[in-house]
Amino acid sequence: MLDKLEERFRRVAPKADFCSLRFVEEKTQTLSVRQNVVQPATSAVDIGVMITVVEGSGMGYAGTSDLSEDGLRRAADQAHQWARRTAGRTVVDFAKVPMPRPEGEYRSPVRTPWESISLAEKIEILRAESASIAVDPRIVDWEASLSQVELETLFLTADGGRAVQRFSYLIPYMSATANQGAETQTRSLGGRGLCRQGGLEVLDAIHYRNSGPRLAAEALELLTAPNCPSGQMDVILAPDQMILQIHESIGHPLELDRILGDERNYAGTSFVTMDMFGSYRYGSDLLNITYDPTRTEQFASYGFDDDGLKAERQFIIRNGILERPLGGITSQARAGVEGVANSRATSWNRPPIDRMANLNLEPGTSSLEEMIAAVERGIFMRTNVSWSIDDSRNKFQFGCEWGQLIENGKLTQVVKKPNYRGISATFWRNLKMVGRESTFEVLGTPNCGKGEPNQVIRVGHASPTCLFTQVDVFGGE
Amino acid sequence: MQHYFNSLADHVNGRLQGEERFLMNFGAEDSDFVRLNHAQVRQAGSVRQRIVSIDLIAGQRHAPGMVCLSGDAELDRDRLSRLVEELRGKLAFLPEDPYLLYSTDVRSTEHHAENQLLPAHEAVAQIQDAAKGLDLVGLYASGGIHSGFANSFGQRNWFSSYSFNFDFSAYHHGDKAVKADYAGFRWDPAGFAAKMSSVREQFSYLTREARTIKPGHYRVYLAPAAVWDLMSTLAWGGFGLKDHRTKQTTLIRMTEEGAKLHPTITLMENVKEGVAAAFNGAGFIKPDQTTIIERGAFKNCLASARSAKEYGVPTNGASEAETPDSLDLAAGEIPREEILSRLGTGLYVNNLHYLNYSDRPACRMTGMTRFATFWVENGSIAAPVNVMRFDETIYRVLGENLIGLTRERDFVLDSQTYFARSTSSQRVPGALVEGFHFTL
Numbered sequence: 018m019l020d021k022l023e024e025r026f027r028r029v030a031p032k033a034d035f036c037s038l039r040f041v042e043e044k045t046q047t048l049s050v051r052q053n054v055v056q057p058a059t060s061a062v063d064i065g066v067m068i069t070v071v072e073g074s075g076m077g078y079a080g081t082s083d084l085s086e087d088g089l090r091r092a093a094d095q096a097h098q099w100a101r102r103t104a105g106r107t108v109v110d111f112a113k114v115p116m117p118r119p120e121g122e123y124r125s126p127v128r129t130p131w132e133s134i135s136l137a138e139k140i141e142i143l144r145a146e147s148a149s150i151a152v153d154p155r156i157v158d159w160e161a162s163l164s165q166v167e168l169e170t171l172f173l174t175a176d177g178g179r180a181v182q183r184f185s186y187l188i189p190y191m192s193a194t195a196n197q198g199a200e201t202q203t204r205s206l207g208g209r210g211l212c213r214q215g216g217l218e219v220l221d222a223i224h225y226r227n228s229g230p231r232l233a234a235e236a237l238e239l240l241t242a243p244n245c246p247s248g249q250m251d252v253i254l255a256p257d258q259m260i261l262q263i264h265e266s267i268g269h270p271l272e273l274d275r276i277l278g279d280e281r282n283y284a285g286t287s288f289v290t291m292d293m294f295g296s297y298r299y300g301s302d303l304l305n306i307t308y309d310p311t312r313t314e315q316f317a318s319y320g321f322d323d324d325g326l327k328a329e330r331q332f333i334i335r336n337g338i339l340e341r342p343l344g345g346i347t348s349q350a351r352a353g354v355e356g357v358a359n360s361r362a363t364s365w366n367r368p369p370i371d372r373m374a375n376l377n378l379e380p381g382t383s384s385l386e387e388m389i390a391a392v393e394r395g396i397f398m399r400t401n402v403s404w405s406i407d408d409s410r411n412k413f414q415f416g417c418e419w420g421q422l423i424e425n426g427k428l429t430q431v432v433k434k435p436n437y438r439g440i441s442a443t444f445w446r447n448l449k450m451v452g453r454e455s456t457f458e459v460l461g462t463p464n465c466g467k468g469e470p471n472q473v474i475r476v477g478h479a480s481p482t483c484l485f486t487q488v489d490v491f492g493g494e
Numbered sequence: 495m496q497h498y499f500n501s502l503a504d505h506v507n508g509r510l511q512g513e514e515r516f517l518m519n520f521g522a523e524d525s526d527f528v529r530l531n532h533a534q535v536r537q538a539g540s541v542r543q544r545i546v547s548i549d550l551i552a553g554q555r556h557a558p559g560m561v562c563l564s565g566d567a568e569l570d571r572d573r574l575s576r577l578v579e580e581l582r583g584k585l586a587f588l589p590e591d592p593y594l595l596y597s598t599d600v601r602s603t604e605h606h607a608e609n610q611l612l613p614a615h616e617a618v619a620q621i622q623d624a625a626k627g628l629d630l631v632g633l634y635a636s637g638g639i640h641s642g643f644a645n646s647f648g649q650r651n652w653f654s655s656y657s658f659n660f661d662f663s664a665y666h667h668g669d670k671a672v673k674a675d676y677a678g679f680r681w682d683p684a685g686f687a688a689k690m691s692s693v694r695e696q697f698s699y700l701t702r703e704a705r706t707i708k709p710g711h712y713r714v715y716l717a718p719a720a721v722w723d724l725m726s727t728l729a730w731g732g733f734g735l736k737d738h739r740t741k742q743t744t745l746i747r748m749t750e751e752g753a754k755l756h757p758t759i760t761l762m763e764n765v766k767e768g769v770a771a772a773f774n775g776a777g778f779i780k781p782d783q784t785t786i787i788e789r790g791a792f793k794n795c796l797a798s799a800r801s802a803k804e805y806g807v808p809t810n811g812a813s814e815a816e817t818p819d820s821l822d823l824a825a826g827e828i829p830r831e832e833i834l835s836r837l838g839t840g841l842y843v844n845n846l847h848y849l850n851y852s853d854r855p856a857c858r859m860t861g862m863t864r865f866a867t868f869w870v871e872n873g874s875i876a877a878p879v880n881v882m883r884f885d886e887t888i889y890r891v892l893g894e895n896l897i898g899l900t901r902e903r904d905f906v907l908d909s910q911t912y913f914a915r916s917t918s919s920q921r922v923p924g925a926l927v928e929g930f931h932f933t934l
Binding site: 067088109136157277406469470489 | 584853883
């Protein structure tokens with residue numbers, strides 16, 4: 018298939034300053050058992066190509082699910098026409114963007130392939146978890162599911178570039194919902210954050226099996242728990258909340274296309290300006306953020322981005338100081354700065370834009386016990402459930418599924434609906450302790466939305482548990 | 495396109511064996527997307543996509559599968575044959591589904607539209623001419639959208655639409671901007687010019703020094719675009735039958751404790767006045783109108799076929815997600831021209847941003863003001879206001895603190911383009927609200 022496509026592309030690629038083809042074939046299977054009933058077992062095959070042409074200062078693209086030679090030729094002509102029509106009318110002179118010529122391959126590490134056990138056996142795993150959740154009549158809804166994705170991409174450039182990448186993703190999910198009167202509480206297994214590259218071995222790595230009873234017990238405990246108290250206090254955030262904190266208040270504001278204004282009509286701009294790189298104190302000395310595509314089990318690892326740029330680990334923030342933005346080859350050329358290989362597209366039918374990939378907070382030296390012991394009054398929060406931030410990525414408000422009071426260095430009362438709000442530009446400066454490797458978890462999210470036309474994309478985040486001081490905390494109504 | 499779809503449906507029908515049945519859903523679009531920043535083109539291109547999903551049914555067992563099509567009939571027949579084989583192979587390993595429900599009452603429908611669109615590059619040339627001197631950013635999207643349904647009982651439904659949506663904002667300085675949208679089925683140069691004039695007019699208010707207000711409770715006017723955001727959030731978990739029966743609805747205080755909204759609040763799924771297809775993926779035809787909230791009291795859920803079977807109630811043709819496509823919030827009595835005087839002193843909020851629930855059972859939402867938000871003093875616009883975070887329950891905003899809704903409503907065509915261009919819409923008024931809580 019890939020060889021045939023390459024032959025066709027070499028024949029139809031127009032004579033232009035640059036031309037590339039990006040082929041995507043994504044096969045998704047989803048299995049779910051809800052309330053002990055097997056839900057429809059869905060499968061999907063998304064397949065198509067995007068052809069991109071640069072002519073003079075103009076650029077055009079065309080996406081099609083018609084992979085025949087005629088189909089590719091039509092797409093190439095359409096892209097070429099757009100490139101000609103936009104020349105002289107573009108926000109960037111595409112002739113000055115040094116488009117990469119990649120050569121290489123990438124493959125996800127898989128130890129236990131999805132197909133290594135039968136459909137019936139996979140359903141049985143989910144049935145067992147589902148059955149273990151319904152422990153009390155107040156548990157009113159529950160679900161265990163697995164989504165598995167096989168993704169193959171081929172990137173070709175008319176001047177001989179060729180990169181083949183094969184990804185395997187697993188997205189496990191489980192939740193328990195408890196109700197009493199007008200109060201309803203849900204506990205989930207890390208939201209949808211326990212997603213990784215790999216095969217069924219991911220289930221062991223994230224301790225998927227036998228999690229049902231714990232989720233049910235915690236949902237029931239939340240039902241009768243008091244509201245989270247209000248006030249300024251210390252907060253310890255578990256990795257399944259830290260990933261959201263990193264994502265919204267570090268990842269998005271550092272995306273270079275936002276800083277350059279592309280997203281001002283939709284996802285928003287950024288409080289970060291170009292003059293901040295190299296000197297701005299983003300957080301305390303303990304804050305070390307990396308763009309790390311090399312941690313192969315992580316959700317958004319890859320060898321090349323969707324413009325063909327080779328992916329390499331880079332420090333984004335080191336010892337609290339902002340070093341470089343998250344911008345791919347086009348944004349780097351526009352802004353005249355170094356970035357990372359993060360020009361990515363959701364599929365064949367959308368053009369690449371700057372996206373976070375794996376954006377990680379590097380481990381520190383504190384144990385969880387040391388962090389708890391350091392808090393006189395505070396809240397330990399786990400698992401994101403609510404997220405909202407302003408269009409400059411500054412004023413945020415986040416909520417978690419689970420909260421627990423910390424009083425005089427000890428975990429005490431469980432509290433429901435823990436929320437906190439703050440300002441990105443100052444919040445990270447109150448990072449007081451960073452958990453050591455033992456608190457570090459590799460997580461991610463399958464659904465980050467951005468771009469015009471809109472795109473959802475897979476993002477990876479890994480983080481230890483962290484302690485912040487002077488946080489504005491509050492609960493429910 | 496319709497003929498192509500029907501021929502594929504006939505082909506699938508011919509591949510069935512024994513007592514097998516099928517449901518088939520088709521989605522296609524030929525779209526042009528031109529993204530702009532600083533009134534210049536950032537990315538321009540076209541997307542041609544055709545997607546089919548088939549649910550192969552044998553008794554109460556079934557297996558759904560989706561595949562992209564090429565547009566070439568012979569190639570696509572082959573892809574569909576392989577999909578049917580693959581689904582048949584899965585059927586044997588799947589248990590019976592007690593909640594499988596599909597329409598067996600054949601109701602074929604057709605909705606055709608004439609393509610009156612301007613070529614995208616011509617529309618964008620007009621936009622760039624009109625935007626001279628403006629820092630304009632946004633997306634022009636246009637083209638044909640087609641969807642179809644077929645089943646083995648002979649039902650055939652078809653929906654075609656040719657539309658454009660220019661969703662944009664013009665920046666004055668910093669984050670101070672006017673947000674606008676020009677959408678429809680035929681590009682009208684005069685209509686577009688009027689839209690651009692209105693944008694330039696609003697610019698005059700943005701030249702004034704911005705004001706930062708302290709957290710607290712304020713009298714506000716939420717313009718229709720802001721109400722659209724509140725309604726879109728409410729539709730996320732508020733109306734679906736499954737959410738109600740599993741006590742996860744964000745309107746649980748209405749159903750469990752009898753809480754009510756203001757008596758002027760009547761909300762419906764108004765398919766008749768919308769621009770989306772009137773059939774769902776199981777072949778059910780949506781009623782013209784389904785009242786969700788009537789005079790402040792909860793009335794009907796949106797019930798998909800699956801939930802209807804699970805909970806033993808009739809379906810009202812809702813999608814699997816049980817979210818509305820054509821939401822309609824009834825008009826109030828406040829004439830729009832009186833809004834500033836009725837607001838008196840407070841905030842005029844044109845747009846909200848990034849809403850989410852901060853307490854789902856209490857239907858409390860948080861979010862931001864965005865774009866042109868103004869401080870109004872004694873009925874006159876005094877200054878733009880720097881962005882503020884709010885945290886409020888719908889029971890106060892559209893309940894005890896609602897002063898009234900405007901007599902005039904806006905028809906908002908959804909500009910979302912996730913996976914495919916949306917055909918959803920809302921018809922909403924503006925809302926005058928007392929004591930709206932800003933927190934940060």
